[in-house]
Amino acid sequence: MATSRALRYLESGKNLAGSACGVAGVGLALAGAAGAYWPLVVAGLYGAGALIAPPERVAPPAVPDxxxxxxxxxxxxxxxxxxxxxxxxxxxxxxxxxxxxxxxxxxxxxxxxxxxxxxxxxxxxxxxxxxxxxxxxxxxxxxxxxxxxxxxxxxxxxxxxxxxxxxxxxxxxxxxxxxxxxxxxxxxxxxxxxxxxxxxx
Structure with missing residues (x-):
């Protein structure tokens, strides 16, 4: 059950948005814009991306024709x-x-x-x-x-x-x-x- 939830999260829009923002944070770190606190910047950008991503839409149960x-x-x-x-x-x-x-x-x-x-x-x-x-x-x-x-x-x-x-x-x-x-x-x-x-x- 826990493994299934983890796999669903990895494929979710929140994780993808957070990862995209985290990659942007890594880019800032490599450019020298994040300074010594670059891990916090990457983590913060990942969290911000995950928060602003729209929630996953749960499909309604199928109703028989x-x-x-x-x-x-x-x-x-x-x-x-x-x-x-x-x-x-x-x-x-x-x-x-x-x-x-x-x-x-x-x-x-x-x-x-x-x-x-x-x-x-x-x-x-x-x-x-x-x-x-x-x-x-x-x-x-x-x-x-x-x-x-x-x-x-x-x-x-x-x-x-x-x-x-x-x-x-x-x-x-x-x-x-x-x-x-x-x-x-x-x-x-x-x-x-x-x-x-x-x-x-």
Whole structure:
């Protein structure tokens, strides 16, 4: 770590500027202008050069391209489908989940909605969270709770909880869809206004 920092400093603009000023100090010493204190002059010029040099710019972390992020979510959706194909669900929940997955797939379709989706980071986050966390957690907790309910029956059924959870996720996906649709409507209206204004000018 220390060696790495030392190497980075040797290559830094501060060291290069300080070295250039230090070389100028050596030149003054050779010309006899620095006198007996030439080491202090060289060191002082090096320090001054290092101080006035602009600080090193640290590159910001690379942010994935929106299309690339959606590609990852699309792959996650494929893995989610494979997982769900192996689990047993009540009919009503299974139908609701199938519709939800179709809606997710439509939102991630690279030919249509994905371009609009990529422009809305909050929508991308909501969809990613649903595919990676929410749906798998709903199904897994349903199966775990159903097993315990067989040992200790009573209370609201796991099936009912699953249906309630999926209803919330469906409503969330429908809100995202409505918001993206509204974005496209506004975009069309804006273009209409632009063309009409251009036609009048």
């Amino acid at each position: 929106p299309a690339e992020r959606l590609g990852v979510v699309r792959e996650d959706l494929g893995r989610l489908r494979e997982y769900l194909a192996e689990v047993e669900l009540p009919r009503a929940a299974g139908e609701a989940l199938a519709g939800l997955l179709e809606l997710y797939a439509a939102l991630l379709d690279p030919r249509w909605a994905a371009e609009v989706l990529a422009a809305d980071p909050e929508a991308v986050h909501a969809l990613s969270r649903a595919v990676r966390t929410d749906v798998p957690e709903c199904v897994d907790t349903y199966h775990r709770t159903r097993w315990w309910t067989r040992l200790s029956p009573g209370g609201e059924s796991p099936e009912r909880h699953l249906e309630r959870q999926l209803a919330v996720l469906v409503a969330e996906a429908e809100r995202v869809t409505a918001d993206l649709h509204e974005m496209e409507v506004r975009r069309q209206q804006t273009h209409t206004t632009y063309l009409e204004d251009r036609g009048r000018s």
